[in-house]
Amino acid sequence: MVRIGIVGATGYSGQELVRYLLRHPHVQISYLASRRLEKPVSFSKMFPEWSGKVHLQCRPFKIQDAIRYCDVIFLALPHAVAMSLTPAFVKAGKYVIDLSGDYRLKSASGFAKAYQMRHADPKGLANAVYGLTELYREQIRKTKVVANPGCYSTASILAAAPLVKRRIVEPAGLIIDAKSGVTGAGKSLKEELLFTEMNEELRAYKPNDHQHMPEIDQALRQWGGRSLRCAFVPHLVPMNRGIFATVYLRLTRRVNEKQMQRWYEEFYKGSGFVRVLPAPSLPKTGRVAYTNDCEIAVRAAQGGRLAIVMATIDNLGKGAAGQAVQNMNVMMGFDEEAGLQ
Ligand SMILES: NC(=O)c1ccc[n+]([C@@H]2O[C@H](COP(=O)([O-])OP(=O)(O)OC[C@H]3O[C@@H](n4cnc5c(N)ncnc54)[C@H](OP(=O)(O)O)[C@@H]3O)[C@@H](O)[C@H]2O)c1
Known part of the structure; x- marks a missing residue:
């Protein structure tokens, strides 16, 4: 042992x-x-x-x-x-x-x-x-x-990597909008995290200034072979666990949704913890809570020039x-x- x-x-x-x-x-x-x-x-x-x-x-x-x-x-x-x-x-x-x-x-x-x-x-x-x-x-x-x-980084990088690897994301074409449950902030006492401050509240913090941004940039640069300028707004939501990341990727060419779906399925083939959901299913934080799983769904928008990739994980799990x-x-x-x- x-x-x-x-x-x-x-x-x-x-x-x-x-x-x-x-x-x-x-x-x-x-x-x-x-x-x-x-x-x-x-x-x-x-x-x-x-x-x-x-x-x-x-x-x-x-x-x-x-x-x-x-x-x-x-x-x-x-x-x-x-x-x-x-x-x-x-x-x-x-x-x-x-x-x-x-x-x-x-x-x-x-x-x-x-x-x-x-x-x-x-x-x-x-x-x-x-x-x-x-x-x-x-x-x-x-x-x-x-x-x-980091927890935001895990969800965001898993969501973006398959398209970044294909080098079809515009240099300033990556926007991450992500939400976290409150355990993401750790256990130490902070006034802004009291139940009375968090309950019935949804708030953004550190827009474009979160410490996870450089590691997201670093991983996607290594994976895509070039720098991608990313914009990132994290939010806290009044739930205990879970990250929901919605990643918008502006593409250099049109890609239809079926093709995107195939690329994601191929990329995560053999990765037992990442589930690329078939349409019309969408990720939910509740389904990945207390697990090491990540759920991903991919949609094409704006005639295939924009990919919208949604990913959920448990911040304390995956x-x-x-x-x-x-x-x-x-x-x-x-x-x-x-x-x-
Ligand atoms: N929470 C998340 O979702 C999450 C996700 C990804 C990564 N992380 C990272 O994981 C780390 C832990 O996060 P957490 O949320 O679990 O934090 P936490 O709930 O605040 O717990 C911190 C732990 O560290 C101990 N500790 C603090 N200073 C110490 C020291 N100098 N020597 C020994 N023990 C010390 C604390 O002990 P006492 O209780 O005795 O003070 C406590 O057990 C952080 O770096 C965080 O950024 C957290």
Whole structure:
């Protein structure tokens, strides 16, 4: 059995990792840690939903404990923490899957611009592989450090990649309108996320300024061979989980809907978690909740010069913990769907 550590086990993504990894046939959770504790506390006392299932203590995080107890370490921590820990894990020969933004961008200057701080491990950026499994499977197989993508990025890149790869998207022809459930913002207290502020509310935030934009640009540039200037407006909606991304792609030539549909089906053939829906079906967040699935539907508009691609995922599933487990499966040579069915 491969020994697993989850640092940030008390957070939303950490909890979701516990849920997936408990039913995984080839791993055993051997270390759970967070920041708030002064001494080890029974995990199932902190979270009664795990009583009878998790018999571990949650510990105050210590790097030496993580190295001692784990083969694979999931870092479900706020931005800027993983980059100070990962070099020690790499030196100790551990596998690391970081759910934060610390290793997603290839350039330290790009990171500094997006996150308003210097990168603490700029050399480590070259070794980390961007963990959008369907696009980078072969590289993930060979790495020990995976930068798990952001939730908006996962839905948006999966929606855009098949057309971007064909190089028929106009250079400034990519517009993303995406909505997220409130768990996407993490568990820490923020006034604007109180029930009374969120309930019956739909709001945009960080228009064209969200930290996921550079990683979307980076992945689509690698995939399409050239830069695409993207516009992106994220929104928060009063639901717990789910991302609904609608991606508009202005095309350099007319493409009919049947052709688009075939391209998407071909692109995701063999990818068990991505469902390209047959018309007239449309994606729903409820159908992908608590799963690692992504649903996609494609429509042609404006005489075939505009593609409208809709994608849904669970932000904590394919958008975080589910994809992290999928990446671990690829890194460790397990069945890609192990623990995720
Ligand atoms: N939520 C999502 O949908 C989502 C999707 C994709 C990616 N992500 C990324 O995944 C990461 C975790 O997100 P989240 O939403 O799960 O966050 P969260 O609910 O706020 O949980 C953060 C966790 O990190 C722990 N922590 C914070 N600072 C720490 C430190 N210095 N040392 C050890 N533990 C520390 C916290 O422990 P305490 O509780 O003890 O403070 C908590 O367990 C973030 O980088 C986020 O951007 C999140």
